[in-house]
Amino acid sequence: MPIRLEYRAKPSVFGFMANVWRPSPGFAGDGRLPDIQARWSGHRSSPRELEDFFKLSGMPPGEGLSILYPHTVSFPMLMAVLSHPAFPLPIWKVLQVRNRLVQHQPIAPDAVLDFSVRTGERRVLEKGVEMDLLVAAQSGGRTVWEAVDTFYARGRYGAATQGEAAASPAVAGRAAAEWRMPQHGRWRYGLLSGDLNPLHMSSLYARRFGYAGAFAHPQRAIGQCLGHLGAAHHAPMQLDTWIKGPVFYGARVALRSEPRAAEQLFALHVDGDARPAIVGRFVIPHGNEDSPT
Numbered sequence: 001m002p003i004r005l006e007y008r009a010k011p012s013v014f015g016f017m018a019n020v021w022r023p024s025p026g027f028a029g030d031g032r033l034p035d036i037q038a039r040w041s042g043h044r045s046s047p048r049e050l051e052d053f054f055k056l057s058g059m060p061p062g063e064g065l066s067i068l069y070p071h072t073v074s075f076p077m078l079m080a081v082l083s084h085p086a087f088p089l090p091i092w093k094v095l096q097v098r099n100r101l102v103q104h105q106p107i108a109p110d111a112v113l114d115f116s117v118r119t120g121e122r123r124v125l126e127k128g129v130e131m132d133l134l135v136a137a138q139s140g141g142r143t144v145w146e147a148v149d150t151f152y153a154r155g156r157y158g159a160a161t162q163g164e165a166a167a168s169p170a171v172a173g174r175a176a177a178e179w180r181m182p183q184h185g186r187w188r189y190g191l192l193s194g195d196l197n198p199l200h201m202s203s204l205y206a207r208r209f210g211y212a213g214a215f216a217h218p219q220r221a222i223g224q225c226l227g228h229l230g231a232a233h234h235a236p237m238q239l240d241t242w243i244k245g246p247v248f249y250g251a252r253v254a255l256r257s258e259p260r261a262a263e264q265l266f267a268l269h270v271d272g273d274a275r276p277a278i279v280g281r282f283v284i285p286h287g288n289e290d291s292p293t
Helices: 011-015 045-055 069-074 075-082 185-191 203-208 218-229
Strands: 004-006 036-044 095-103 112-124 128-141 143-152 176-180 238-242 252-259 264-270 280-282
Touching: 004 075, 011 176, 036 075, 036 280, 045 185, 045 218, 069 075, 069 095, 069 112, 069 143, 069 185, 069 218, 069 238, 075 112, 075 128, 112 238, 143 264, 176 218, 218 238, 218 264
Parallel strands: 004 036
Antiparallel strands: 036 112, 095 143, 095 238, 112 128, 128 143, 176 252, 238 280, 252 264, 264 280
């Protein structure tokens, strides 16, 4: 039976966090994700929210909203879906691994946005399962922004329907920038995005799970990359990202960039690791290269 969630304000972080340790119902016999849809109508960004977003994401303010702004602000809705009692896996088993964001047109800072999230496809891999959540933002009845957010859970979930996860591109470009990942603002960004996972907040907690310390929310690290590449305010634009490892607070990070004919690739490396923690690709339609929103 379809499940509908309706919101007139941002979903409460503490409301869906209460479901984090709920029992997991598991997948249905047909293997499909349950039909969960969430809607949040009438969001208008406040000056304080925009200030926090740009300051914490590392992107400069512009005349319009960045492609990452709807992704960040709508993330509490994804958390509400992932933590819903009908979702087949507990949220603490699920990792964000890949995103495709598409901004169709410029979005004014004072635009009224109506967000929707619904469950999408499930793909069984050899060592786990991938699950898609489909997100859209409308303004004035037109879809101005869309996303496919892919989450992964390790384990055995039956016969594999796909051998491997979608591979990220190899980035062989030049070094574009180096900096230290900021240590401040982890709680403020957690409240902004609705993601209060202790792995992003406490190094003591993160070390208990084998990490070197607490690490940044992926979209915050991606924002740092776009800011350094000068790609924060293009529209239309498509952005694909692969989240391959943690970006620790205070770590020295290096960004590599590889422009191509129809796209630009980038990769973020942490503390000299040859393996990238984040790989991205963005495409700006011809004629929009110098038209930031």
